[in-house]
Amino acid sequence: MNGQLIRELETLGGEILPASLKECDEIVINQPDFSARIALWGGHLVSFIPTGQSDLLFQSANEGADTRFGRRHFGVPVCWPWFGANEKHKDYPAHGLARYFRWQLAEVGTFKNGDAKIVLRLASEDHPLIEEMWPQAFELRQVFRFTSDGFSINFSAANLSDKTMPVSEALHTYFHVGNNKTAEVHGLDGVIYVDKLEKSARKQQEGTVTPFECVDSVYLESPDLCEIHDLDLQRKITVSSAGSQSTVLWNPGPELAKQRSDMEDEDYRHFVCVETANALNDAYEIKPGDMHQLRLNVMVAPLTPADV
Numbered sequence: 001m002n003g004q005l006i007r008e009l010e011t012l013g014g015e016i017l018p019a020s021l022k023e024c025d026e027i028v029i030n031q032p033d034f035s036a037r038i039a040l041w042g043g044h045l046v047s048f049i050p051t052g053q054s055d056l057l058f059q060s061a062n063e064g065a066d067t068r069f070g071r072r073h074f075g076v077p078v079c080w081p082w083f084g085a086n087e088k089h090k091d092y093p094a095h096g097l098a099r100y101f102r103w104q105l106a107e108v109g110t111f112k113n114g115d116a117k118i119v120l121r122l123a124s125e126d127h128p129l130i131e132e133m134w135p136q137a138f139e140l141r142q143v144f145r146f147t148s149d150g151f152s153i154n155f156s157a158a159n160l161s162d163k164t165m166p167v168s169e170a171l172h173t174y175f176h177v178g179n180n181k182t183a184e185v186h187g188l189d190g191v192i193y194v195d196k197l198e199k200s201a202r203k204q205q206e207g208t209v210t211p212f213e214c215v216d217s218v219y220l221e222s223p224d225l226c227e228i229h230d231l232d233l234q235r236k237i238t239v240s241s242a243g244s245q246s247t248v249l250w251n252p253g254p255e256l257a258k259q260r261s262d263m264e265d266e267d268y269r270h271f272v273c274v275e276t277a278n279a280l281n282d283a284y285e286i287k288p289g290d291m292h293q294l295r296l297n298v299m300v301a302p303l304t305p306a307d308v
């Protein structure tokens with residue numbers, strides 16, 4: 001690891017520590033207002049804890065199957081360049097490649113206002129297996145920004161090949177909630193969604209999404225802002241995005257959770273996945289030499305009487 005980057009990380013109250021996730025390093029930042037962890041494996045934001053609160057991101061005791069394409073159900077996995085199953089190759093891993101490879105730490109510093117900044121990079125040429133499964137050259141970056149009451153991720157994908165690149169994607173955020181049964185998602189009223197649990201039937205959302213259990217829905221052309229109201233932890237998480245047309249909601253519920261060996265039976269109670277995505281009809285193409293940006297901003301505040 002580059003010595004200059006390590007010194008800059010130390011200035012931010014950060015360090016690089018060995019981690020259990022694929023035995024790959026993790027960046028840990030402890031500042032007076034928050035602590036954050038990013039696993040280099042998958043470029044995966046694992047945890048963000050505003051001081052005095054519980055984690056905004058769900059943690060699981062289960063780190064996923066110990067195979068190359070084992071899934072991890074916590075933090076913010078990156079799904080790219082395909083969302084869900086690969087349409088041409090049924091044997092390829094679900095949700096693309098980006099979450100299964102080691103990313104590089106590219107930059108450490110601060111934004112002009114002093115917010116902590118970490119930049120990770122993944123290029124197709126870094127791993128022969130990526131080039132084998134996805135022959136079009138690309139470079140991905142994630143710029144993480146941390147503040148006292150939230151974080152943002154600016155994900156960008158550059159098409160370095162000479163052919164148009166078809167892409168579907170998601171920042172698959174596992175938000176930590178006290179209890180999924182009483183968690184509410186506001187902001188999707190009237191939006192058309194594809195219900196993957198009911199043979200991909202098209203439906204229209206009426207009002208608030210609650211309880212948040214046994215849900216697997218892709219909201220198409222969804223608004224750029226929604227809110228998670230956590231009645232148990234009495235907090236409101238505002239999720240805003242740019243460059244994203246779809247919002248995916250996912251929670252496996254008790255039966256599916258029990259069937260999966262890559263999550264604990266009770267995990268589903270404590271997370272709601274609200275994913276900043278471009279999926280199904282909202283998939284898009286990146287022209288040769290062009291790039292696409294997907295931005296996610298997450299802010300937490302106490303739930304007030306006006307919110308309920």
Ligand SMILES: O=P(O)(O)OC[C@H]1O[C@@H](O)[C@H](O)[C@@H](O)[C@@H]1O
Nearest residue numbers: 071072094095196216248250275
């Ligand atoms: O287990 P994975 O591959 O991380 O996927 C979890 C879920 O992710 C969601 O985004 C999908 O809509 C679900 O269908 C899927 O089950």
